[in-house]
Amino acid sequence: xxxxxxxxxxxxxxxxxxxxxxxxxxxxxxxxxxxxxxxxxxxxxxxxxxxxxxxxxxxxxxxxxxxxxxxxxxxxxxxxxxxxxxxxxxxxxxxxxxxxxxxxxxxxxxxxxxxxxxxxxxxxxxxxxxxxxxxxxxxxxxxxxxxxxxxxxxxxxxxxxxxxxxxxxxxxxxxxxxxxxxxxxxxxxxxxxxxxxxxxxxxxxxxxxxxxxxxxxxxxxxxxxxxxxxxxxxxxxxxxxxxxxxxxxxxxxxxxxxxxxxxxxxxxxxxxxxxxxxxxxxxxxxxxxxxxxxxxxxxxxxxxxxxxxxxxxxxxxxxxxxxxxxxxxxxxxxxxxxxxxxxxxxxxxxxxxxxxxxxxxxxxxxxxxxxxxxxxxxxxxxxxxxxxxxxxxxxxxxxxxxxxxxxxxxxxxxxxxxxxxxxxxxxxxxxxxxxxxxxxxxxxxx
Amino acid sequence: xxxxxxxxxxxxxxxxxxxxxxxxxxxxxxxxxxxxxxxxxxxxxxxxxxxxxxxxxxxxxxxxxxxxxxxxxxxxxxxxxxxxxxxxxxxxxxxxxxxxxxxxxxxxxxxxxxxxxxxxxxxxxxxxxxxxxxxxxxxxxxxxxxxxxxxxxxxxxxxxxxxxxxxxxxxxxxxxxxxxxxxxxxxxxxxxxxxxxxxxxxxxxxxxxxxxxxxxxxxxxxxxxxxxxxxxxxxxxxxxxxxxxxxxxxxxxxxxxxxxxxxxxxxxxxxxxxxxxxxxxxxxxxxxxxxxxxxxxxxxxxxxxxxxxxxxxxxxxxxxxxxxxxxxxxxxxxxxxxxxxxxxxxxxxxxxxxxxxxxxxxxxxxxxxxxxxxxxxxxxxxxxxxxxxxxxxxxxxxxxxxxxxxxxxxxxxxxxxxxxxxxxxxxxxxxxxxxxxxxxxxxxxx
Numbered sequence: 001x002x003x004x005x006x007x008x009x010x011x012x013x014x015x016x017x018x019x020x021x022x023x024x025x026x027x028x029x030x031x032x033x034x035x036x037x038x039x040x041x042x043x044x045x046x047x048x049x050x051x052x053x054x055x056x057x058x059x060x061x062x063x064x065x066x067x068x069x070x071x072x073x074x075x076x077x078x079x080x081x082x083x084x085x086x087x088x089x090x091x092x093x094x095x096x097x098x099x100x101x102x103x104x105x106x107x108x109x110x111x112x113x114x115x116x117x118x119x120x121x122x123x124x125x126x127x128x129x130x131x132x133x134x135x136x137x138x139x140x141x142x143x144x145x146x147x148x149x150x151x152x153x154x155x156x157x158x159x160x161x162x163x164x165x166x167x168x169x170x171x172x173x174x175x176x177x178x179x180x181x182x183x184x185x186x187x188x189x190x191x192x193x194x195x196x197x198x199x200x201x202x203x204x205x206x207x208x209x210x211x212x213x214x215x216x217x218x219x220x221x222x223x224x225x226x227x228x229x230x231x232x233x234x235x236x237x238x239x240x241x242x243x244x245x246x247x248x249x250x251x252x253x254x255x256x257x258x259x260x261x262x263x264x265x266x267x268x269x270x271x272x273x274x275x276x277x278x279x280x281x282x283x284x285x286x287x288x289x290x291x292x293x294x295x296x297x298x299x300x301x302x303x304x305x306x307x308x309x310x311x312x313x314x315x316x317x318x319x320x321x322x323x324x325x326x327x328x329x330x331x332x333x334x335x336x337x338x339x340x341x342x343x344x345x346x347x348x349x350x351x352x353x354x355x356x357x358x359x360x361x362x363x364x365x366x367x368x369x370x371x372x373x374x375x376x377x378x379x380x381x382x383x384x385x386x387x388x389x390x391x392x393x394x395x396x397x398x399x400x401x402x403x404x405x406x407x408x409x410x411x412x413x414x415x416x417x418x419x420x421x422x423x424x425x426x427x428x429x430x431x432x433x434x435x436x437x438x439x440x441x442x443x444x445x446x
Numbered sequence: 447x448x449x450x451x452x453x454x455x456x457x458x459x460x461x462x463x464x465x466x467x468x469x470x471x472x473x474x475x476x477x478x479x480x481x482x483x484x485x486x487x488x489x490x491x492x493x494x495x496x497x498x499x500x501x502x503x504x505x506x507x508x509x510x511x512x513x514x515x516x517x518x519x520x521x522x523x524x525x526x527x528x529x530x531x532x533x534x535x536x537x538x539x540x541x542x543x544x545x546x547x548x549x550x551x552x553x554x555x556x557x558x559x560x561x562x563x564x565x566x567x568x569x570x571x572x573x574x575x576x577x578x579x580x581x582x583x584x585x586x587x588x589x590x591x592x593x594x595x596x597x598x599x600x601x602x603x604x605x606x607x608x609x610x611x612x613x614x615x616x617x618x619x620x621x622x623x624x625x626x627x628x629x630x631x632x633x634x635x636x637x638x639x640x641x642x643x644x645x646x647x648x649x650x651x652x653x654x655x656x657x658x659x660x661x662x663x664x665x666x667x668x669x670x671x672x673x674x675x676x677x678x679x680x681x682x683x684x685x686x687x688x689x690x691x692x693x694x695x696x697x698x699x700x701x702x703x704x705x706x707x708x709x710x711x712x713x714x715x716x717x718x719x720x721x722x723x724x725x726x727x728x729x730x731x732x733x734x735x736x737x738x739x740x741x742x743x744x745x746x747x748x749x750x751x752x753x754x755x756x757x758x759x760x761x762x763x764x765x766x767x768x769x770x771x772x773x774x775x776x777x778x779x780x781x782x783x784x785x786x787x788x789x790x791x792x793x794x795x796x797x798x799x800x801x802x803x804x805x806x807x808x809x810x811x812x813x814x815x816x817x818x819x820x821x822x823x824x825x826x827x828x829x830x831x832x833x834x835x836x837x838x839x840x841x842x843x844x845x846x847x848x849x850x851x852x853x854x855x856x857x858x859x860x861x862x863x864x865x866x867x868x869x870x871x872x873x874x875x876x877x878x879x880x881x882x883x884x885x886x887x888x889x890x891x892x
Contacts, residue, residue: 027860028839028860031860119862119865122862122863122864122865123856123860123861123862123865125862125863126853126856126857126861126862126863127857127860129857197775197777200777201776201777278858280839280842280843280859281838281842282835282838282839282842326776327773327774327775327776327781327785327788327795328773328774328775328776329643329773329774329775330647330772330773330774330797330798331643331646331647335773336797338773339773339795339797342773342788342795343794343795343796343797343801348789349773349785349788349789349795350789351776351782351785351789352776355789389728392727392728393474393726393728396726396727396728397726407572410569410572411572411573411575412724413726414473414474414477414569414573415569415572416565416568416569416571416572417568417571417572418568419565419568419569
């Protein structure tokens with residue numbers, strides 16, 4: 001079983017956009033070696049080096065092993081490696097995290113980094129055959145989409161916080177200014193198998209966020225994701241869906257109409273894999289890191305004990321993004337994951353859009369009302385609200401019907417008579433106590 | 447309006463139990479001055495001093511003011527005060543917290559402490575008239591109850607953590623060994639106006655706690671409290687109800703039968719106010735501190751935004767007792783208080799008896815299962831559980847129907863061909879992949 005040997009590239013590898021598009025096809029999401037290589041050499045030279053390394057694997061191996069053994073860039077500058085620039089590849093070897101190497105074992109670390117690079121070449125090679133990113137770009141163009149790469153004005157810089165696993169490019173349909181969309185945004189994610197409760201709460205929160213000018217970010221899936229996108233669209237707020245597969249085919253099929261509306265209403269549907277890519281399970285999980293990194297905060301509405309949404313929440317927390325979880329009935333398995341996050345202290349308890357906005361926003365602008373007054377319906381105001389301790393005790397001790405002497409009120413309330421006299425006077429002024437021939441009693445409510 | 451002048455005591459004030467019983471009638475719950483006086487002089491001498499001070503208020507005032515102005519005990523030792531022992535009363539003045547006095551203003555602090563003591567005498571005086579604790583003790587005795595005072599074997603020492611607001615005595619019906627009952631105990635409290643959900647969850651938690659040997663402590667009220675006591679009784683575990691009024695008349699009347707069962711089944715009904723005392727609102731709130739202090743941990747199951755149960759939780763947290771809150775639907779006002787506790791970080795999210803036991807118990811003995819395996823029903827086990835990353839990618843890339851060559855699997859999975867070969871072999875051994883004339887595919891599930 002020999003890997004298909006790729007011919008020379010059929011497109012201009014020196015075009016950095018084309019090269020990034022190609023890399024996003026060659027490397028699976030989260031491929032640290034591809035990110036390091038593109039980072040050190042630039043997307044075009046990295047691609048040219050890869051073609052060369054695949055054309056002559058034995059020479060590539062020799063050159064890299066030489067790099068590892070030499071232990072320094074200077075010593076290999078004269079070696080005729082497969083790389084266009086051995087110095088630069090040496091930089092990659094130096095930059096590559098080498099599978100948890102013990103510190104100090106320098107030579108060893110470099111050997112392992114080289115081995116890692118060779119393994120990466122072996123897994124990229126099968127995809128070089130027939131590689132032509134212009135084809136996928138044409139598909140995207142026909143759909144009105146655009147490729148975003150780091151440095152573009154619309155590139156959401158939050159993604160760069162992903163460091164070694166940041167995406168190489170984004171395939172975008174709809175509003176290409178992801179930077180603007182992300183600036184004030186919240187990820188609302190959760191279980192596909194959600195309950196009516198979860199759907200309802202998601203709708204309330206997403207609509208409230210849209211009304212407050214937040215972009216709702218989610219994963220375009222059934223259940224909570226769909227409810228979040230839908231509520232944002234209906235509320236006229238932009239919303240962004242990150243898909244695990246290519247943006248040419250909306251997945252799941254049942255959300256096709258919804259995702260069209262996402263695109264049509266000022267939002268975007270985005271993927272880091274090119275058109276034609278299928279959404280695999282691994283890609284679903286890795287897609288979650290993009291949601292966590294792009295959004296200013298992440299809220300999980302419903303999630304089972306083991307749920308992909310939890311990975312989004314954990315990722316967001318690792319990136320120092322605020323994370324919220326919506327509680328639900330403890331009898332509902334669909335909330336078990338949220339309660340787990342709360343229990344572990346990984347998430348803050350959030351119950352409405354106010355609290356989510358406070359989590360995500362600038363405090364002065366988005367602070368949730370601390371008293372439940374308006375938002376939760378005015379609490380019942382009791383007659384004794386606003387009384388001090390002595391007045392409360394006196395009022396408590398007052399009979400409802402026939403009046404009693406001040407001394408009796410004092411004794412019953414545990415007050416000095418003088419204090420009872422004062423408190424009863426103040427209660428009378430507030431219309432809460434009244435004098436009768438027999439003494440004090442509570443005033444009849446008007 | 448002159449306060450009724452009390453005659454001499456009709457009972458033996460030197461009997462410390464009788465004196466404490468009297469004090470628990472004279473002073474309202476949480477009366478810091480009474481606690482300080484009883485603490486410094488002893489219950490009997492404190493009571494004798496009070497009778498004397500009420501008999502001759504002018505002289506008591508003069509003596510106390512002298513104490514304040516002298517600024518030291520030695521200087522007033524020759525004064526003929528109303529107190530049986532001016533030195534001791536001086537100690538009270540020194541021990542009394544003087545309404546947030548600035549440090550250093552020593553003379554001033556003493557003046558304010560004296561003023562506070564005089565005010566306290568004025569509020570205790572109305573209750574001296576006809577005071578006879580033997581009457582209340584006889585009532586308790588007829589009901590099979592017993593007075594507990596600090597130092598008794600059954601006294602629950604957790605109450606002493608309340609410091610200046612600790613109770614002076616406890617009136618107990620049922621199991622008088624509150625110390626043993628409290629040793630392994632959890633307070634389960636919540637709203638009177640609870641929902642079916644809250645009642646159900648309370649029942650599950652309280653029954654689970656009883657099964658694990660915990661005493662369930664609560665307030666004997668309708669709603670969550672009643673559900674907690676009932677589940678404990680039904681499960682055969684002891685349960686303790688702290689009432690706001692006297693234990694002679696069970697309150698609320700609708701819980702009379704339940705509270706009888708609490709007494710009959712090895713538990714206890716307890717109050718710090720003597721038989722005949724009515725449950726006032728202030729007493730309800732102050733009763734909560736006893737629940738918080740006695741129990742090893744406090745759990746709030748349902749509580750509205752403003753709820754007395756929250757005061758129990760806050761008190762427990764102040765006393766460094768673990769506090770848990772049970773989440774519920776955010777659409778339910780009955781859970782708003784619980785969510786508030788979670789949001790404020792005042793409580794840990796708890797969802798079942800395991801987690802509450804872990805909160806309250808010794809970790810090794812009561813740790814909640816970290817995986818949801820048994821307790822929550824075994825989670826669905828997928829075919830791909832236990833696969834490593836490479837195997838997962840390979841399995842994801844396998845077609846279900848017609849087989850494909852290894853190279854196709856490698857390309858689709860983003861794997862090197864050599865890695866794909868290895869992974870497919872391992873998947874075959876596990877019965878997850880099979881070879882067909884056309885190549886690899888997923889094995890048919892047997």
